[in-house]
Amino acid sequence: MKPIWIVDDDQSIRFVLERALAREQLAVRSFSNPRDVLAALDDDAPQVLVSDIRMPGGSGIDLLTQVKQRLPGLPVIIMTAYSDLDSAVSAFQGGAFEYLPKPFDLPRAVELIRRALDESLREAVRDTGVAEMPEMLGQATAMQDVFRAIGRLSQSNVTVLITGESGSGKELVARALHKHSPRGDSGSNGPFIAINTAAIPKDLLESELFGHERGAFTGAQTTRRGRFEQADGGTLFLDEIGDMPFDLQTRLLRVLSDGQFYRVGGHQPLRANVRVIAATHQNLEQRVRDGAFREDLFHRLNVIRLRLPPLRERREDVPALTRFFLGKSAKDLGVEPKRITDAALERLMAFDFPGNVRQLENVCHWLTVMAPAQVIEPKDLPPELGAVTALTDAHPAVDSSRQVAALSPSSGPDAMPTAPVVALAGSLTQGWMPDLQREARRMLEGGEPQVWDALTRQFEAGLIRVALEITRGRRIEAALKLGIGRNTITRKIQELGLDD
Structure with a gap:
């Protein structure tokens, strides 16, 4: 990683920033005037540039303009006084990443430089074309065993049964098996079709799997290809296979045995060259003993079995997964990615996560929206993870009914927040979390649409x-006070209609 360049004619400012960044183990190079910076750019380039706005021998604004001509993607932080906001605005118009008001709080300055550094590294990754999300993450021994198994299975198209708890990532494993399977018939160049057999009503599942002919039943106005036909030449992933109805298990066994099947209402046998990968969170051996699952189908599916460990058996992977999901959520929401302290990570690692990786991803999405600062502390974690949350009864002056009413959308998910939302956002320390949870429960149980979007929009607008x-x-x-970028707040103001 390249060093951070500091440009300021004040030696004390340079010294303070140099020492603070050195404690963060970040390389620093200092300059006292813009001329030296421009000369140094002929042979080198910084990862981030931090420049004063007024210096003898040149302006920080002029330096910004010239640097941006050479390095358009370089984050530049302009240091200025509060009384010099006009110049700061000019800096932003020139493409500055952010401004740092003087006199500045040193930890705040380091945090701002960290954000610029993260942005610079993300831009570098995008520029080199390697920003593709990893398929799976895991340094734990159990996950390394899974990776090795995927590697060995990449040489064949054998049927695989994936077992593991809900939310542990079984579909990710199936997709990885498909992606790394041999090219050709039923290979990685074919389609990947997934179906959750537990999520589709029994009366519709047969048609979903095998398709139907026109007029086969009421409402069948056209011929429809089923998932087996759609997956021809690729992979069919049958999730939650343990919940498949018994009579459909017989049809599935026949397809796996001879490769032939009939559409519902059809008389012409069809063939599909499909690799089948099945998954379940249930104990199929016990299901066989209970008479709920065909033993011959079990043996047909259980050619190779991969067990995906729950997250509580791979706790050492929680930090990497957390940082990955925080970055992913920030990208999805168009906000600055948040950092998390070691203490908060330790709290996450101590939690059992009954919902596994999916639950951790949801927690990270929640933190991206709800955590009040850019750095996540243990107190910011959701209450179910043991976070320290202020209780409403500790603040008897708080009118909880007013807070709940403020959260409730009055006219659907696009309703703009009214004045009470401001009061809610302004009293984040007054036990708002229990009220938020109660209102979310009311909306969810009442079947209101787009609950996440509705509450998120009002929360963001209030802040x-x-x-x-x-x-x-x-x-x-x-x-700056909210810990978000200037582009983010401008976009949010427009999206939420706060310009009105």
Whole structure:
């Protein structure tokens, strides 16, 4: 990684930043004027540039313009005084990443530089074309065994049975097996078709799997290809195979045995060259003993079995998975990625995660939206993970009914938040979490649409309104206080209709 360049004619500023960044084990190179920076750019380039706005021998704004001409993707932080906001605005118009007001809080300055550094590294990854998300993550011994098994199975198209608890990533394993299978018939160049046999009603499952002819039943107005036909030349992933109805198990066994099947209402036998990968969270041997699963089908599917470990058996993977999901959630939501402290990671590693990797991903998405700061502390974790959450009864002056009413959308998911939402967002320390959970439960149990979007929009709008009120409408300063980027707050204001 390249060093961070500091440009300031004030030697004390350079010294303070140099020492602070050195403690973070970050390389630093300092300059006292813009001329030396431009000369150094002929032979080298920084990862991040931090420049004062007014210096003898040149302006930070002019330096920004010239640096951006050479390195358009370089994050540049402009240091300025609060009284110099006009210049800061000019800096942003010139493409600055963020501004750092003087006198600055040192930890805040380091955090801002860290954010710019992360952005620079992400841009570098995108520029080199290696920003593709990894298929699976895991350093634990149990996961390494799974990876090795996938590697060995990449040489054949044998049927595989994946077992593991719900949320442990069985479909990811199936997709990896498909991707790394030999090219050709039933190989990686063919389609990957997934179907959850437990999520489809029994009366429809047969048609989903095998298709139907026109007029086969009421509503069958056209001929429909089933999943076996759709997966021809590729892979069919049958998730939760243990829940498949017994009579359909017989039809599936026949397809696996001779490769032939009939559409519902059809008389012409069809063939599909398909590799079948099945998965279940259930004990199929016990299902066979209970008479709920055909023994011959079990043996047909159980050619190679892969057991995917639950997250509690691979706790050492939690930090890497957490950082990955935080980055993914930030990208999906268009916000700055949040960092997490070692103490918070230790709390996550101590949790059993009954919902496994899927639950951890949901927690990271929740933290991206709900954690109040850019650095996640143990107190920011959801209550079910043992986070320290202020209780409403500790603040008797709080009107809980008013807070709940503020969260409730009045006209669907696109309704704009009203004034009470501002009061809610302005009192985040007054036991808001229990009220949020109660309101979410009410909406979910009531079947209201787009609950996540509705609550998220109102939460974000409330935060931004309060920040703009505190900063008297100064968006750049509001973004800084909220710990988000200027582009993010501008986009959110437009999306949420806060310009009105």
